[in-house]
Amino acid sequence: MENMADMKRTPAEMKAEMQSNEKQDYYPLSLYLGSDEVEKLGLGKCGVGEELMMHAMVRVSSMSSSDGAGGKHESMTLEIRKAGMETAAKEKSEQEKGEALYSSSK
Numbered sequence: 001m002e003n004m005a006d007m008k009r010t011p012a013e014m015k016a017e018m019q020s021n022e023k024q025d026y027y028p029l030s031l032y033l034g035s036d037e038v039e040k041l042g043l044g045k046c047g048v049g050e051e052l053m054m055h056a057m058v059r060v061s062s063m064s065s066s067d068g069a070g071g072k073h074e075s076m077t078l079e080i081r082k083a084g085m086e087t088a089a090k091e092k093s094e095q096e097k098g099e100a101l102y103s104s105s106k
Contacts, residue, residue: 007029031080041083041084041085042085043085046087050087050088051087051088052085052086052087052088053085053086053087053088054083054084054085055083055084055085056080056081056082056083056084057080057081057082057083058078058079058080058081059078059079059081060076060077060078060079061077061078061079062076062077063075063076063077064076
């Protein structure tokens with residue numbers, strides 16, 4: 001998948017948050033899946049710490065913008081409409097297969 005952004009906060013972002021008393025998570029985003037979602041996505045055998053690749057179709061359901069003493073703050077809520085998951089190892093394997101296919105045809 002192209003154009004994937006690293007959501008890890010930079011030291012500068014973390015410093016700015018400490019000064020503004022905002023939430024101080026290292027990775028600010030999380031997604032809770034209940035039993036039904038875990039089953040639908042076939043994630044029952046995953047373990048804590050395992051990395052997965054998620055592909056999702058989302059819909060912007062709300063947007064907000066405000067100006068305050070700490071500067072401008074913008075937020076957005078996304079509804080996940082469709083999703084697919086695979087292990088990082090499977091994603092890498094598929095990528096390697098593609099690279100092997102294209103490199104051998106030269």
